[in-house]
Amino acid sequence: DTGVSQDPRHKITKRGQNVTFRCDPISEHNRLYWYRQTLGQGPEFLTYFQNEAQLEKSRLLSDRFSAERPKGSFSTLEIQRTEQGDSAMYLCASSLDPDRRADTQYFGPGTRLTVL
Amino acid sequence: AQSVTQLGSHVSVSEGALVLLRCNYSSSVPPYLFWYVQYPNQGLQLLLKYTSAATLVKGINGFEAEFKKSETSFHLTKPSAHMSDAAEYFCALLAISNFGNEKLTFGTGTRLTIIP
DSSP: OOOEEOOSSEEOOOTTTEEEEEEETTTTOEEEEEEOOOOOSSSSEEEEEEEEEEEEEEESOOOTTEEEEEESSOEEEEEEEEOOGGEEEEEEEEEETTTHHHHHOOOOOEEEEEEE | OOOOEESSSSSEETSSOEEEEEEEEEEEEEEOEEEEOTTTOOOOOEEEEEOSOSSEEEEGOOEEEETTTTTTTEEEEESSSOOOGEEEEEEEEEEEEETEEEEEOOOOOOEEEEEE
16 A cells, blocks of 8 residues: 655756656545645645646746646656756645545655755 | 744654644634654654644644644644654644635744654
8 A cells, every 4th residue: 555655756957957756646535735845844835636637836836847637646746947946855745535624635755856 | 824833943852751842823714733743754744633623632653732722832742752753843734725725834843853
């Protein structure tokens, strides 16, 4: 079993390159979230899917960022033209039931991005 | 706006001593509150959550937290610290948008060190 998995766990890239991260939520979880965590800070919300629909995006998600969840299962987060300020841990979380208020969000291990 | 404040970015306690990690919140609606723990290079694991059922919430690993509306607090405690409790702890508030979308707002975290 299986918890939330993320791939890769670490990514080092040069400024200006594009990167893509993958998140596989817990099976049958309807909701999927992306958060970003910088050093010494708590995670910050980026975006949220219910099934394949992207329902909310944070102001933090500039136009260089795009997220998809094409079949309502796994999700990808792409960052184009990376900048050094994008260096962070990118966390994915999923929860089961959209009809249950405050359903627990289960987090993956994260992808640590370093932009040189 | 909804927010979470964690007092004390670093807390050190002796093994066997009481652990107290402080969290205060600001919310214009009845809050849902969470405590998560993060071990190095790992994602977040839920310790406990408050969803208005009971003001004293018991979680995993011997932790508990008490919701105090009058003090807008949700402090985390454990009677006797263990070396394995050394980690980063995050308090979080569930924000619910007008469209019913849920996202967690995290505090900046408290790093707990256990002194042998």
